[in-house]
Structures are given as structure tokens and as C-alpha cells.
Amino acid sequence: xxxGIKLNVTKPIRSAKTGMFLPREGTLVxxxxxxGRTLLLVEFEGGQxxxxxxxxxxxxxxxxxxxxxxxxxxxxxxxxxxxx
Numbered sequence: 001x002x003x004g005i006k007l008n009v010t011k012p013i014r015s016a017k018t019g020m021f022l023p024r025e026g027t028l029v030x031x032x033x034x035x036g037r038t039l040l041l042v043e044f045e046g047g048q049x050x051x052x053x054x055x056x057x058x059x060x061x062x063x064x065x066x067x068x069x070x071x072x073x074x075x076x077x078x079x080x081x082x083x084x
Contacts, residue, residue, distance in 0.1 A: 003028050006060040007042065015050055022050060026057075 005028050013022045026042040029049060033039075038054040 001028060001031060001040075001059070003030060007040075007057045008060065009042075009052070010056055010058050013050075013052065013056060015048070017048075017050070022048075028059075 007026055007028055009022055009024050009026065014020065015022055023044045026044045029041040029043050031038060031040055032051075039051045040054060040057060041049055042052050042057065043049050
């Protein structure tokens with residue numbers, strides 16, 4: 001998962017901010033780990049940004065394997081956090 005890639009929301013989700021349903025297509029802005037969950041910050045048309053769970057989206061690049069991220073960063077890592 002790299003920032004800037006296009007993704008699709010897999011089910012209807014209401015915005016926590018506006019209460020309206022989110023658009024189907026968005027762009028990945030960042031990835032965050034919180035309490036053992038992966039949260040994706042997604043930017044939608046018009047600049048609206050929302051946090052979504054990994055299971056709520058599919059990436060347009062096909063079935064790319066899931067990659068791991070170090071908590072608190074947006075950087076992809078190989079192996080374990082901090083050990084490169």
C-alpha cells in the first residue's frame with residue numbers, strides 16, 4: 001500500500017463528520033496503526049478526508065498483498081519495526 005493509490009469503498013459508509021454516505025472512490029493519504037487496528041486516511045472528491053478500516057476498502061491495483069506498517073508511521077517496512 002502506497003500513499004496516492006486509488007481505492008474503492010466496499011460497502012455504504014456514513015461519514016462521522018457529515019452523516020452523509022461517503023463516495024465510492026477515494027485516494028489513500030496515510031496509514032496508521034491504533035490499538036492493533038490499521039486505519040487508512042482516505043481523501044474523497046472535494047477534499048473530504050475520513051478514516052476507514054482496511055477491510056472497508058479494496059485497492060484498484062487488484063489483489064496486491066497486504067503490507068505491514070510500523071505503528072505511528074506511514075512508512076512500509078520489511079521485517080520488524082525498527083530492525084529494518
